[in-house]
Amino acid sequence: MRHLTKTQLLGSTHIERKEGGDVDPSDIVTKALADFTKTVEDRLKDVETKSDTTKLVARLDKLEAKGNRVQGKPEGDAEPTEERKAFAHYLRVGPNAPAEELKTLTVSSDPQGGYLAPAEMSTEFIRNLVELSPIRSVASVRQTASPSVIYPTRTGITNAKWKGETQTQEGSEPGFGQSEVPVKELNTFVDISNQLLADSAGQAEAEVRTALAEDFAQKEGLAFVSGDGVLQPEGFLTHPGIAETSAALSADVLIAMLYAMPATYRNSGAWAMNGTTLGLIRLMKDGDGRFLWQPSFQLGQPETILGRPVVEMIDMPNVGAGATPIIYGDWSGYRIVDRVGLSILVNPYLRATDGITRIHATRRVGGRVLQAAKFRKLKIPA
Known part of the structure; x- marks a missing residue:
């Protein structure tokens, strides 16, 4: 076996000599490994000692707490209300949220959380149906630039007679x-109001x-249909010259009324x-x-009757x-005269x-x- 001298020892590791003055190589290796392991452990302890893990953990906790807050809330404000926390949790987990949080959502809602979201002003207007008589679609319509229109009429024809040769x-x-x-x-x-006109972006005026x-x-x-002819146009039901059939409504009456024209x-x-x-006539x-x-x-x-x-x-x-x-009737016998269409004047x-x-x-x-003569109406007896 080869013997090592003292200068061949690893580093400054101290190995006691055995009897006879020589050093056992196995003792050198064992001692070197022990010193190396001790050195690594000491360095790890130094790293743990020098590292501020407390601050790191505190920062992570702070970030986690901030992430649980309702978005958009400034850090310096007070903690969110119970309803807001529950709503934020509900947005994340949906109906799987705990029962007590779901109950919180309905505390100030009507019904079942319907008012948790802010109201929105819709741009769609809901309008009721406005029904009108479509007389313009069948009557005779004319334009005028005068306060009235006078129509020449012929009220009678000539009176020819049969005569003999020398008569x-x-x-x-x-x-x-x-x-x-x-x-x-x-x-x-x-x-x-001017504010409503400005805030509605023109929609209020359009409506x-x-x-x-x-x-x-x-x-x-x-x-x-029924104007009095004084302040209103004259309605066809109020014109005194239209012939009428006075009888209860029936199929025979309608047939007779039609062929009286x-x-x-x-x-x-x-x-x-x-x-x-x-609807009544449809059953006749x-x-x-x-x-x-x-x-x-x-x-x-169009649909038809007779x-x-x-x-x-x-x-x-x-x-x-x-x-x-x-x-x-033949609706060309009713005349509509337009002087001015719908004129709208905005006065601010x-x-x-x-x-x-x-x-x-x-x-x-x-x-x-x-x-x-172009009309005939049915009047129900009193």
Whole structure:
């Protein structure tokens, strides 16, 4: 065995000599490993001692707590309320949240958390249906630039007579007259705050204009049906020259009423009534068991009664004692005269000191029956 000298020892490791002055190599290796292990352990202890693990753990806890807060809450503010904490937790885990937290969500809600989210002003307006009588779709409509329109009318024809060969002729002349359609005025105004006009980005004014248009259309449609002719246009139901059939509503009465009209007017005429009356007629049958009412079999074509079209007018009265629920006629005999369409004037100055803008609306229109012979109405006896 080779013997090592003292200078060949590892580092400064002290190995006691054995008897005879020589050093055992196994003792050198064992001692060196022991010293190395001690050195590594001492260094690890130094690292643990020098590292501030307490601060690191505290920082991690702080970040975790911040992540559990409701987003957008400043760090310096007070802790979120119980409801906010529960809501934040609910957003993360949904219906799997504990029962006590789900209960918290409904403490101030109606019902079941419906008001936890903030309200939103929708840009969609909910409007009620505005029904009007569509008389313009069937009547004769004209424009005018005057306060009234006068139509020359012929009230009679010549009076020719049969004569013999030497008999003297007799003169005759037709009768003439005039029918005037005066223009009436419908108006109103709406006051609206300047703040509402500014904050709604024009939508408030647009809705006011829509409301005015619907209101004016409804009012003129009613006047064309039953207007008094004084401040309103003359309605076709109030014209004294229209012939009427006085009888209870039945299939036979409708047939007789239709064929009491001159053939020229009958073949170009249309019925007018409201939906309630139309529903009653749909149940009626003639003597052969055929329904008087027939549906439309072609797109865009109206339904018919006794083969003639039906115009549903909401402003016609219901069937009742003394009422006039049905009229038949050639609607070119009713004349509508437009002087001014719906005119809207926005006046921001009149009430400027009150922060109010006034919106004026005006409509000038006239209406009248020009040829009463083209109509016939049904009146229910009182």
